[in-house]
Amino acid sequence: MSNLEAQAAEAGLPVETDTGARAELLEGRDVPLGRYTVVRRSLPNKTRRTVGAWCFLDHFGPEDVTGGPGMRVPPHPHIGLQTVSWLLGGEVRHRDSLGSDQVIYPGQLNIMTSGRGIAHSENSPTDKPPILHGLQLWVALPDAERHRPPAFQHIPELPEFSDKSAKIRIAVGALEGQTSPAQVYSELLGADVELDGRLELRVRADFEHAVVVTEGTATVDGVDVRPGSLLYLGAHRDRLTFAADRPARLFLLGGVPFEEELVMWWNFVGRSHEDIAEAREDWMNGADRFAAVPGGEPPLPAPPLPTTRLLPRPRYRKS
Structure with missing residues (x-):
């Protein structure tokens, strides 16, 4: 998915709280995604840039798309990251410059x-279900891997486990002895939790964790969380507790800090102003590293670079 903000701004952070085990509830913000969709962006947030290597999180829907085209994201570029697409309802067609469809x-x-x-590009099929709902996430690639060849992986079946109060599906990484086949380049966790009662999960204490609720209300380590916000849980926890009085759903993020x-601007993740400026020029000039996406859609033009130099930023700004 693209960042379609017409005046793309560098993702900076004004303050830092701490990186320990104290919970921090972060409010997302509404961002238009093209003409038809509004998403709730939780990462990067005004007070936190990343959770592990997770550096971007949009929650879209649930939206009734019966009277409109649904998702319409024209061809656009990326560097230095992985996109992770997770649907809770609906269908989305992915096409890329490798020929994936x-x-x-x-x-x-x-x-x-x-x-x-x-x-x-990402578009709802013409013959689409009535409700569109999901998450789009990005993972920052570590410096040693960010120039690797591009790739695409579709995984139709993922590991899952359940008990009387929850069903957990592991999208990325490992949890409770189950491991996703998704190829990632840093130590990460991404898991979907359908909750109806109380659940305790063992997690890695060297990971920092966060939770975004996608349906209903859940209490996570004593904090009530609803759609529209992200609960940052910090590191140094080896167990997390979840509870819901009625059915709820959430996505658990984790990773080694x-x-x-990073320099994050528009759809690019780099390490310097020059990385971003070169990628933008290559996209606008049709350079070989951004081959055409099948389908004949006009590509999305890049916004102008800011007048000031883009600066590398840490995952938080120390007070």
């Missing part, structure tokens, strides 16, 4: 590695 359904995973450069400083 894949419709994703709820419970399946699309993970695209941009590496040195890729372009893709990502210590590399």
Whole structure:
């Protein structure tokens, strides 16, 4: 998915709280995604840039798309990241410059590695279900991997486990002895939890964690969380507790804190102003690293660069 903000701004952070085990409830913001969709963006947030290597999180829907086209994201570029597409309802067709053409359904995973450069589009099929609902996430690639060749992976079946109060599907990483086949390049966790009661999960204490609720209301380590916000849980916890009085759904993020400083602008994740400026010029000039996306849609033009130099930023700004 693209960041379609017409005046793309560098994702900066004004303050830091702490990186320990104290919970921090972060409010998302509404962002238009083209002409037809509004998403709730939780990462990057005004007070936190990443959770592990997770550096971008949009929650879209649930939206009734029976009277409109649904998702319409024209061809656009990425560098230095992986996109992780997770649907809770509806269908989305992914096409990319590698020739991939894949419709994703709820419970399946699309993970695209941009590496040195890729372009893709995401659109609702013409014959689409009435409700569109899901998450789009990005993972920052570590410096040693960010120039690797682009790749795309579709995983139709993922590991899952359940008990009387919850069903957990592991999209990325490992949890409670189950491991996703998704190829990632840093130690990460991404898991969908359908909750109706109380649940305790064992997690890695060297990970920092966060939770976004996608349906209903859940209490996570004593904090009530609803759609529209992200609960950052910090590191140094080896167990997390979840509770819901009625059915709820959430997505659990985790990872080893990502210590590399990033420059994030538009659809690019780099390490310097020059990385971003070069990628923008290559996209606008049709350079080889951004091949055409099948389908004949006009590509999305890049917004102008800001007049000031883009600076690398840490995952938080120390007070």
